[in-house]
Amino acid sequence: MAVEGGAKCVKYLLFFFNFIFWLCGLALIVLGILVYIAFRNTAVIKGSFGPAIFIIVVGVIIFFIAFLGCCGACNENHCMVTTFAVFLSLIIICEIAVAIVGYVFRGKLSAVLDQNFKDAIAGYNTSEDLKKAIDDLQKELKCCGANSSDDWVNFNASRNSVPDSCCKNETRNCGIGAIHDGNKIYINGCQSTVEKLLNRSMLWIAVGALVIAFIQITGIVLACILTRAIRSGYEVM
Template identity: 70%
Template sequence: MAVEGGAKCVKYLVFFFNFIFWICGLALIVLGVIAQVTLHNTAVLKGSSAAAMVLIVVGVIIFFIAFFGCCGALKENHCMVTTFAVFLSLIIIIEIGGAIGAYVYRGKLNDLVSEEFERMIKEYNTTESARKAIDEIQSEFMCCGANSSDDWLNFKTSHNSVPDSCCKNVTQNCGIGEIHNDKIIYTKGCQPVIVDHLKKSVLWVGVGALVIAFVQITGIVLACILMRAIRSGYEVM
């Protein structure tokens, strides 16, 4: 027995909201990719990409869950609508957890960047990956060292030189003997710039996840109303 009246309106609202969910799934995938690219390009935190991958996976799952909602609403299938509501509830819990995790992670960024930068500075002269990462960061963010150019005091035995990537105009050996020369090199540290850049990215990811979760809660409410209407139709039959 097909639903009628207000329930029929809810049926089409559920279908409409599933289109929104489909968009939400795409949005989460995009947010995850942006976060992943940001972390990948910020070499000092290349290993910290779990949150970004969670967003991508959740986005893909939502993309497919929308199928249950659309089909369940159009066919008025109680089982499919129920499956849709249950899975979407689980996704919301994961998204809220992800948003909380992003907030906690945001508060630890300063310590994480500091530890990783200190390690790479120590390994600069011995490890190619550390040297490449530091050079990319200093060139991209126009900075030198973690807190200042003084972090490179042990770069050379003379204690007055910095890597060439600290130079405003990079040429071979341009940083030799120029550790405090702000006309030749960037003397400000990279850590504050990187932390600020990452905090903004993490904040937008967290806000995006919460906004999408709010939209999904509306969909769950509508799905529950439709489930009740479908069940009532069965009982009448």
């Protein structure tokens, strides 16, 4: 028995909100890819790809759950709509947990970056992966070292040289003896730039999460109303 009256309006509203929710899932996938590309430049930081991968996974889950909600609303399927509401509730709980962890981590970001940069610089001459990551980072962000070029004081025995990736015009051995030569190399460190990049990415994630959370709560309310209407229809039959 098809729902009528106000319940029918709720049915179409639920379909509409699920379509918006489906678009949000798609947007999260795109955002995750963009964040992944942005974080690729900070690969020197351990686990820097984690947030991007998490966003993509959440986007995929939302994408399919929204599809389930759309199908349930169109077919007036009690089981599908109920399952949709349950999954949506679980996602909101997970999002709250992640938001708490993110807020706690935000205060420790500077210390984490500082330690990871120290480890990366210390391992520059012994690890090809770290060397490539730091060189790519310094060239991309036009910076040198963590806080300044002085961080490379132990780069070699002369204690006055930096990697060639610090040079404004990179050529072979251009960093030799140039640790304080502002005309030849970038003096400013990379850490503050990376921190700003990560904070900006986290801000966009937070804004996106708030928008999606509003849609999720609306979807849950509409799903509960439609589920009740469908059940009432079955009882009448």
